[in-house]
Amino acid sequence: MGPKDEEVSWKLETLLDEMAWCGIHGALVYHNVAREYDPAYGNRMLMEAISGNPRLFPCWVVLPHDCGEMPPPKRLVKDMLAAGVRAVRMAPRSQNYLLEEYVCGELLDALAGEQILLSIGIDQTSYGDLFQIASRRPGLPILMTGCSWAATRNILPLMDKCPNVHIEFSTFQANYALEEFTERYGAERLLFGTDALLKSMGAAKSFVDYAELGESDRKLIAGGNLARLLRLERLPEEYPARTDGPILSRVKEGLPLEHITVIDSHAHMSHNDARGVGYMPMPRSDAKHMIRRNRRLGIDKVAISSWMGIFADCEEGNVILKDAMDQFPDDIIGYATLDPNYLTAEEFDRWMGVAHEEWGFKGMKPYNPRVRIPYNSPRYDQWYTYGNEHRLFCLLHSSGGNFINEVADISKRYPEISFLLAHSAGDYPTARERLPLVKERDNVYLEITLTPVTYRIIEYMVKHVGAEKVLFGTDAPMRDPIPQFGWMCYSRCSEEELELMLGRNMERILARCR
Incomplete structure (x- = not known):
């Protein structure tokens, strides 16, 4: 929810239909109400919306607890694990808080303690902030999203020095990007992402399907890495056979x-x-x-x-x-x-x-x-x-x-x-x-x-x-x-x-x- 053009799609059923059209078996999702209104309320809406759907995996939006909007970090993480949530999203710029240690240190420590995946858009932070967080907490897996290839000269040193930092490629569409990053880091830190329903899911899927990679690396990027980070016990089933043009x-x-x-x-x-x-x-x-x-x-x-x-x-x-x-x-x-x-x-x-x-x-x-x-x-x-x-x-x-x-x-x-x-x-x-x-x-x-x-x-x-x-x-x-x-x-x-x-x-x- 939030400002959008009248033509932009946003319904859950549209997402599921597009996943089936493209052959995308599962997705990590958060609720925009949790970002645009209230994280706790939006997280509850998320769990209700995806309940019983084996193709959608929850990602809670979280923020510091000091104002009483969320439980203290240890209790929050306990609640997440009990609900089967293994990933969080943070939006410090949209929700008006700093990623400084005195503000977020306790929350980040609690996430790192259980190796909860932290997903964060680069529009919400800086590469400098990510370096400080990642280097202080090597056990905290971090996924950078929305990165532009124009920032590659900042991204490579960050990933060189912080092996717990991962990247997805929905916006990072640099020439031969998957090949270049796989050669440098191996495939294990590269994740398939789409930024749906703003972006075409087929665009992101093709980037993986046509990359000049070995099949084992391709499978890791397509879903194996995310499944490992989320500790999924079971992968989504294949779709029924369909006839495409x-x-x-x-x-x-x-x-x-x-x-x-x-x-x-x-x-x-x-x-x-x-x-x-x-x-x-x-x-x-x-x-x-x-x-x-x-x-x-x-x-x-x-x-x-x-x-x-x-x-x-x-x-x-x-x-x-x-x-x-x-x-x-x-x-x-x-x-x-x-x-x-x-x-x-x-x-x-x-x-x-x-x-x-x-x-x-x-x-x-x-x-x-x-x-x-x-x-x-x-x-x-x-x-x-x-x-x-x-x-x-x-x-x-x-x-x-x-x-x-x-x-x-x-x-x-x-x-x-x-x-x-x-x-x-x-x-x-x-x-x-x-x-x-x-x-x-x-x-x-x-x-x-x-x-x-x-x-x-x-x-x-x-x-x-x-x-x-x-x-x-x-x-x-x-x-x-x-x-x-x-x-x-x-x-x-x-x-x-x-x-x-x-x-x-x-x-x-x-x-x-x-």
Whole structure:
């Protein structure tokens, strides 16, 4: 309970239905009333709601006892164990208390004494606080949730020094994350998590199913580690056999979609053998690792703009991308990056010729978040004029509050350019704002990718604009392509709709280019 969009699902029966759809056998759950209203009241509601359901395992929300809201820690833990509760959730920022020793030390000691799993979202704490707690209580198992891969440089030292710290990957969608962490720590500290029903459960499940791991490691991450931490005596039963469509059947087995065309409309890349791009680590982010990943999924082609090109040096970025296209000519489609703040009009014109005519880039990637130029600025007119003549496609990241007006302007003036609105499925307000323009203009499309992998939003967009106007994209290798791929494949769209979104729509856009 709490603030939510009208489209966001929240019912228990929806959760159970989605678990069955995805083949997820069990889940650790807490009640939002325990976080948003009163922990004790919400914990009672939780126990009533899941009573008798063998697939749901209780996680109580707890806080310090000093104000009389909860029993003293030892009694609280005794009550938990008697109720079969082996995990707790803490929300210090939402519930206005500190994780300092003088506030939470007694509670944390009691949890550590019984090795109760402490689950805590990184939005509620800091990595520094977690280090202090974990290093002082090596017997307390801690699960960090909601971590961003942008914080990897803080996460790795914490996990290196505190072997009782675990991590789940619903938000931590870093490229090759499961492989990288398994190589460093073994699989025992990695947990499968979904953040349902905010996020797509299929996105998280695919991340495990398609990872390049041994079967024993995959089983540990998928459920074995959580079962051990919760000391489950019995695992949930298998679901009755069901018949899925050809796409979902292969995805559930972690097999490539070799029977249909799959084209990633939105990706990036770094230079050869890169491990990071300045403000964030980005392992295995060069062309060879990206194509390896794509082939594991069955992605036939990928449209790429170089990270260098959009963030630092557009000219050098185009050169890096051209090298990648030479390495993988059948796999990579190029987005040119051109920055009017650094290129004179003559240089801009020369680079249009080099990138589009000599090197064959079919895409255009102006990037407002870095160059801070409105998309309908006259400084882009020469590029749009060229793109219109050659029926190119143009990927646009949001430019802020005037974004829709800017796109409305240029999509009308340049009707032969296909405009792809990036990250349209990040949340319902964003999608809702873009729907009218996409309905109105034949040359404007919704591209999906973003970390929230918002539950049921792909179905929402298809309902309102049709599958013909929705495009699969991943933003790889900033995030691993697997969760974005699973997000779309586990949606409740028809096979025909999935085939359109996964590849045929982009295939049609590419066929127009000349």
